[in-house]
Amino acid sequence: AQSVAQPEDQVNVAEGNPLTVKCTYSVSGNPYLFWYVQYPNRGLQFLLKYITGDNLVKGSYGFEAEFNKSQTSFHLKKPSALVSDSALYFCAVRSLSSGSARQLTFGSGTQLTVLP
Amino acid sequence: KAGVTQTPRYLIKTRGQQVTLSCSPISGHRSVSWYQQTPGQGLQFLFEYFSETQRNKGNFPGRFSGRQFSNSRSEMNVSTLELGDSALYLCASSLVAGNYNEQFFGPGTRLTVL
Numbered sequence: 001a002q003s004v005a006q007p008e009d010q011v012n013v014a015e016g017n018p019l020t021v022k023c024t025y026s027v028s029g030n031p032y033l034f035w036y037v038q039y040p041n042r043g044l045q046f047l048l049k050y051i052t053g054d055n056l057v058k059g060s061y062g063f064e065a066e067f068n069k070s071q072t073s074f075h076l077k078k079p080s081a082l083v084s085d086s087a088l089y090f091c092a093v094r095s096l097s098s099g100s101a102r103q104l105t106f107g108s109g110t111q112l113t114v115l116p
Numbered sequence: 117k118a119g120v121t122q123t124p125r126y127l128i129k130t131r132g133q134q135v136t137l138s139c140s141p142i143s144g145h146r147s148v149s150w151y152q153q154t155p156g157q158g159l160q161f162l163f164e165y166f167s168e169t170q171r172n173k174g175n176f177p178g179r180f181s182g183r184q185f186s187n188s189r190s191e192m193n194v195s196t197l198e199l200g201d202s203a204l205y206l207c208a209s210s211l212v213a214g215n216y217n218e219q220f221f222g223p224g225t226r227l228t229v230l
Contacts, residue, residue: 103172
């Protein structure tokens with residue numbers, strides 16, 4: 001069964017500093033990886049995805065993520081954090097293997113707080 | 117283009133009742149997925165529909181069911197509600213099912229079971 005681990009429930013960073021939100025995955029076959037963000041009382045918003053090709057993926061709002069196949073990781077990064085980036089971040093994976101692997105599986109989420 | 121809409125936004129029910137939630141996908145999207153979000157279990161996949169057919173189902177009891185109509189709108193039904201069904205139910209749409217397309221989420225329906 002496929003799975004996603006977000007090892008940090010909470011990440012705090014000062015405004016203007018770089019931020020990293022960690023994600024590791026386990027899947028059969030090639031992974032399709034996604035990052036979503038959720039603001040309070042809202043649904044999830046898509047940030048970026050990795051399908052194939054360049055390991056560094058750029059997404060919305062200045063976020064980027066690096067795919068590392070050997071470490072099965074897909075960490076989310078931003079060079080300079082904003083207070084408005086404070087939200088709940090979810091990593092997700094799916095593959096094209098059969099059955100339940102085709103569903104989108106989410107990590108447990110990481111609460112990012114950017115301190116002014 | 118209008119986003120994914122879910123109705124109602126809030127619901128309060130009592131144990132034993134049943135509830136129907138509705139989701140209208142983004143125009144042109146043919147795949148609709150449903151998720152349950154709770155503080156304890158996080159985001160859990162319920163089911164995915166494409167062209168009125170259920171393509172995938174998560175590990176939920178049979179009390180949870182869904183369907184998709186020819187216009188791609190979807191409903192999910194929960195019968196014999198339990199306290200543990202209290203959650204945010206999220207609907208997401210995408211162009212097609214089960215591939216690399218990102219999903220677009222609605223604001224959710226907050227269900228409270230008393």
